[in-house]
Amino acid sequence: MPAAALRLHHGAHAVGDGEELAQIIGNRGSTVLQIMALSNQVRTERNFSFGASYADIYGQANAKVCIAGEEEEAGKVICQAPQAPHIFYIFTGTWDGPDGTLPPADIVRSWRVDQFGWRATPVGSDQE
Numbered sequence: 001m002p003a004a005a006l007r008l009h010h011g012a013h014a015v016g017d018g019e020e021l022a023q024i025i026g027n028r029g030s031t032v033l034q035i036m037a038l039s040n041q042v043r044t045e046r047n048f049s050f051g052a053s054y055a056d057i058y059g060q061a062n063a064k065v066c067i068a069g070e071e072e073e074a075g076k077v078i079c080q081a082p083q084a085p086h087i088f089y090i091f092t093g094t095w096d097g098p099d100g101t102l103p104p105a106d107i108v109r110s111w112r113v114d115q116f117g118w119r120a121t122p123v124g125s126d127q128e
Contacts, residue, residue, distance in 0.1 A: 016041065022117070036117040044087060048113065054091055055109045058082060062105050065124040074099045077108055078123055085122035090115040 015021060021042050025034040043049045048057055057063075058079075065085070069076035073090060081087035093111030095103040102108075 032120065034117060034119045036115060044081060050113055052113045054111050057089065066102060067124055068100050068102050076114065077102060077111065080123045086118050088117060088119055088123045089113050
């Protein structure tokens with residue numbers, strides 16, 4: 001289906017070989033706001049998928065932009081992918097700190113990708 005003909009009411013799913021690969025989230029028109037990966041078949045350009053650690057993705061560096069998760073993502077950390085501000089990773093792990101606060105980098109290094117995808121508005125931008 002051509003992109004111009006795509007109509008998103010409550011979201012759509014991309015399917016390949018009978019498996020849901022991604023959820024496409026948009027507004028009531030044809031604007032795509034976010035795409036969430038649903039399958040390990042979906043990988044980023046650098047070949048990361050579910051279960052990759054923060055250290056795998058960022059090495060010894062820290063992500064340029066991370067925010068504390070809220071609502072459904074409370075207790076998680078959401079970070080921009082290196083060199084790709086519209087790609088994001090949602091990391092989960094163990095930390096006893098308060099919700100809404102970013103854990104220290106040495107704690108997050110062992111956390112794993114729980115969700116990832118693409119957003120029209122980069123993580124941490126004013127337009128979230």
